[in-house]
Amino acid sequence: MKAHSEKYWTEIETWPRERIKELQNLRFLEKIKNPIPWYQNFWREHDVNLDDIQSIDDITKLPLTPKALVKETQQIDKPYGMWNYETNLSRTGTTSGSTGNPLLIPYTKEAYHNSLEGGARGLWASGIRGTDIVHGIQSFNTILGVYFLHDICEQWFGSMVVPAGSIHPLERLAMINFYNVNVVMGTPTTLIKLGEMAKTKSINLSVEKLVTTGEPGPICNPSCVDELKELWGAKTVGDLIGTQEAGGCFAFQCEYGSPHANEDMAHFEVIDGKLYMTPLLYLTAQLFRYEVGDHIVSIDDHDCECGRTLKILNGYEGHMKHGTPIKYSNF
Ligand SMILES: [Zn+2]
DSSP: OOOSSSSOSOGGGGSOHHHHHHHHHHHHHHHHHSOOHHHHHHHHHTTOOGGGOOSGGGGGGSOOBOHHHHHHHHHHSTTTGGGOSSOOOOEEEEOOOTTSSOOEEEEOHHHHHHHHHHHHHHHHHTTOOTTOEEEEOSOSSSSOHHHHHHIIIIIIIOOEEOOOOSOOHHHHHHHHHHTTOOEEEEOHHHHHHHHHHHHHTTOOOOOSEEEEOSSOOTTTOTTHHHHHHHHHTOSEEEEEEEEGGGTEEEEEEOTTSOEEEOTTTEEEEEETTEEEEEEOSOOSSOOSSEEEEEEOSEEEOOOOTTOOOSOEEESOOBSSOTTOOOTTOOO
16 A cells, blocks of 8 residues: 555545545445345335435435444344344454443455555554554454554554553563654553553653544543653654444544544534444445444534645544543553
């Protein structure tokens, strides 16, 4: 994989808005042509006539898909519920379960590949490059965030990654310094805890770039940036927002601090202050108008100094209280 330019991972990030909308529309019409059996039944029950869906602007004619309903299908039809249709799976993952029981997410090779694209844009915007040495603090468990990170950095950017799994925090700190790791990615909570431990033990850290994800970070809580920089000796802190069931990283912070939504990869709606998404790239976990549930005010299309034309999340707060650790934050 190759970046479009030194500044942008993909050219789409700077396309004119009409062109982005056109691609969104094409991908939507392609997706709705062949819905999975569960959606065929769901829409029949809601008297949806697919002939009425002529463009992505008609998406509001489809019913919303509540998160609880998706979870319910997995209790009835194990293991993948509504996604138990015939396909060649290559990997499984789960959500963090921060809002209840985790959802099981199936992946084909192509679906997994598509789930890396949003993260690649965010990591590239965070300044991660092929010359970097990268470590993800979170463990290799059923939540695939750290796998995404490693695969993007190693396979797509050409960086060197340093895997560690679950090790003692002091061993992790020693390893970071031993390998001259200059990029560390983790939840803000784990990064702060580990940074504080280094400070207490008088371990000097000089990690040039940090990237947060998995819980509310700089996008929701800009005040954590100075603390993170001070603890780690870092120059930059990037932030990625994602959810596995809707295709991985769906928004990322640019170098001017704006959280841009990967609009060509998903259709976004804000209803009663909550985020709903329709992923538009092929994913095994197919969803339409899915209740992500994160709190947000609006998604705006004002200009950003970074040159990206992707819309900007306004008033995004995530689904947890600031700083609440995710269930599997393995420190
Ligand atoms: Zn920007």
